[in-house]
Amino acid sequence: MEATGSGEKGLHARVLESLGPAITAGDHPPGTVLRTDELAERFNVSRTVIREAVRVLESMHLVASRRRVGVTVRPAEEWNVYDPRVIGWRLAGRDRSRQLRSLTVLRSAVEPVAAGLAARHATPAQCAELTEHAMGMVATSRGQQLDAYLVHDVAFHRVVLTASGNEMFARLWEVVAAVLTGRTHHHVMFTDPDPAAVTLHVQVAEAIRTGDAARAEALTREITAGAMAELDVLAP
Amino acid sequence: MEATGSGEKGLHARVLESLGPAITAGDHPPGTVLRTDELAERFNVSRTVIREAVRVLESMHLVASRRRVGVTVRPAEEWNVYDPRVIGWRLAGRDRSRQLRSLTVLRSAVEPVAAGLAARHATPAQCAELTEHAMGMVATSRGQQLDAYLVHDVAFHRVVLTASGNEMFARLWEVVAAVLTGRTHHHVMFTDPDPAAVTLHVQVAEAIRTGDAARAEALTREITAGAMAELDVLAP
DNA sequence: GGGTCTTGAATACGTCGTACTTCATGGGTT
DNA sequence: AACCCATGAAGTACGACGTATTCAAGACCC
Structure with a gap:
């Protein structure tokens, strides 16, 4: 029994619900690089899970993933502000x-x-x-x-x-x-x-x-x- | 090797550019179930790649992935019609x-x-x-x-x-x-x-x-x- | 006998670890 | 300055196991 309280969704969803708000709130300023291995360790999940979460973040234009560089946070002007989840996160943020x-x-x-x-x-x-x-x-x-x-x-x-x-x-x-x-x-x-x-x-x-x-x-x-x-x- | 001509993006992007338009065009009517293994074979890629593409499709509310049943195409009323890619696909479609x-x-x-x-x-x-x-x-x-x-x-x-x-x-x-x-x-x-x-x-x-x-x-x-x-x- | 409930096997997604590949980047060489 | 190579992190692949959900066979009650 998980006492997470964050719902019973998949792991990638939980990572998303943590990374998304953090980015939209400005905790990771534009230009910040996030390495997948590092994230995998931070959330205690496999790199696969992180990659799937990053894919979604990327589809929202919150981040851009580039080889040899890492996952870089994109400036706010490029975010998909019509995505309901982005709206929710920003509405809960600063x-x-x-x-x-x-x-x-x-x-x-x-x-x-x-x-x-x-x-x-x-x-x-x-x-x-x-x-x-x-x-x-x-x-x-x-x-x-x-x-x-x-x-x-x-x-x-x-x-x-x-x-x-x-x-x-x-x-x-x-x-x-x-x-x-x-x-x-x-x-x-x-x-x-x-x-x-x-x-x-x-x-x-x-x-x-x-x-x-x-x-x-x-x-x-x-x-x-x-x-x-x-x-x-x-x-x- | 590949003469796809569909650009030099990652494999998941290529899968996305194939599945997305197919769904929005109605090739896979709402309720259709797509199995990841089947897709992996159809595109000659690993299941990992398929899963990443499916994640993005899911974030657009084009499909819903459920255990033991597969990836089901959602009805058009639930699609994220403000996603630029969805707009593009529908504009190119029927x-x-x-x-x-x-x-x-x-x-x-x-x-x-x-x-x-x-x-x-x-x-x-x-x-x-x-x-x-x-x-x-x-x-x-x-x-x-x-x-x-x-x-x-x-x-x-x-x-x-x-x-x-x-x-x-x-x-x-x-x-x-x-x-x-x-x-x-x-x-x-x-x-x-x-x-x-x-x-x-x-x-x-x-x-x-x-x-x-x-x-x-x-x-x-x-x-x-x-x-x-x-x-x-x-x-x- | 008909219908409901329980149980268990089948199944397809979810997660993991590892190994290997691919290139952008940066630095060193000519 | 032009070029080449070592490096590092994402990209891809594969195999294994976990886990929830479904479906049906069988037990049970009415």
């Missing part, structure tokens, strides 16, 4: 607020357009799901139920992005989820959500249901603008 | 026009916002680069110089995305480049670029230089709208 801001800007660009498309393509089932979660947000918007509120909030945006019918938008729901949970856990947990935001969500659901694309887009733009304003208040 | 459309929609959401931000954050050097490429587009917009035009077009959008100051936007320049090159190579190569689009680029460069964010955003929105309309005309 400059999470900077990362949160970048992602919120991305949201503010994408979500309004996605909502507009959703108004044109959403199925009745998706519309029902949308109003359901909007009502769930209303029901949990008062009285320290932030966790329950968050669930509905995330689900709402996930449905919107999915209903847009664009796969690139749909795959961003994980990013939005990360931003929303990060936002919630970063706030002091004693303030209820902004009532105006709750109302906006209800109205977005309605606009999408009635096929009013322009209205859905404009309302979502208000939501994301609110999210950005919120960041400006709580930003370090 | 439904490239569908992919092109998805990416163009993404562009139309992101680029206008990025241009607006660029108007606020662009450095003088970036402004110079911008006007330089805009003029380059003008110079190459007539007389079958599509390749030269494309270089300036790609560079223009790369600078805009970079100048936005948002790393998530900046990293999308590869995607835009893929879309633009795909668009050009997909068209009949005998039609010069739309003069209106060229003018718009010049005006965007000017708007960013003068710090007129709203104008830069609106003009870029016109550019992306034009790109979408262009797709509707040439779509199969």
Whole structure:
């Protein structure tokens, strides 16, 4: 029985969950060379395991492996910042607020357009799901139920992005989820959500249901603008 | 020995460049199981090499490796569609026009916002680069110089995305480049670029230089709208 | 008899250790 | 300065064993 607590995945996954965050956090500055033998000893695993982990890191453009040199850490500008794992690691790391801001800007660009498309393509089932979660947000918007509120909030945006019918938008729901949970856990947990935001969500659901694309887009733009304003208040 | 011609990278990279496109093209439908030993024999490489390639494929969520069952191809909805390599493979595959459309929609959401931000954050050097490429587009917009035009077009959008100051936007320049090159190579190569689009680029460069964010955003929105309309005309 | 549970063998991935190959790099030679 | 060679670390290969997961045969209960 392993008391590692790091889950029961393979060894390479454990190495990855250790090296990835370390690199994205800046523990190994760009240009640092990591030798596979050295890593194998440090993690008490075979070189094979290290190599597989390094391959994944390499596919994220976090490192570059070159003969006779070693595994060198690449500069942050080259990282695959859209990889969900990289996003997670950076969000857990040092400059999470900077990362949160970048992602919120991305949201503010994408979500309004996605909502507009959703108004044109959403199925009745998706519309029902949308109003359901909007009502769930209303029901949990008062009285320290932030966790329950968050669930509905995330689900709402996930449905919107999915209903847009664009796969690139749909795959961003994980990013939005990360931003929303990060936002919630970063706030002091004693303030209820902004009532105006709750109302906006209800109205977005309605606009999408009635096929009013322009209205859905404009309302979502208000939501994301609110999210950005919120960041400006709580930003370090 | 090897007359593969597939470049001088490592063996795992060669396996990847063969398996990746095959999967994204749908040659191995979701649910297909690939055994490592079988792959090792098919590619005449050791299981180690196959395992490293599979790790990368797994990190792209193209496949899932489970004990006692094998490497199973995952459904397309779970693929990491933001991975540049996945984008490239899909763009080279069967439904490239569908992919092109998805990416163009993404562009139309992101680029206008990025241009607006660029108007606020662009450095003088970036402004110079911008006007330089805009003029380059003008110079190459007539007389079958599509390749030269494309270089300036790609560079223009790369600078805009970079100048936005948002790393998530900046990293999308590869995607835009893929879309633009795909668009050009997909068209009949005998039609010069739309003069209106060229003018718009010049005006965007000017708007960013003068710090007129709203104008830069609106003009870029016109550019992306034009790109979408262009797709509707040439779509199969 | 039909259905559920237990048990055990088969199997394909996971990990390991070792030996060998391949070249970028750096230094020494001409 | 041009060239060549020794070096070192990643790349590849192979064989062995570990381990979880599946599937089916058989025991057991209803």
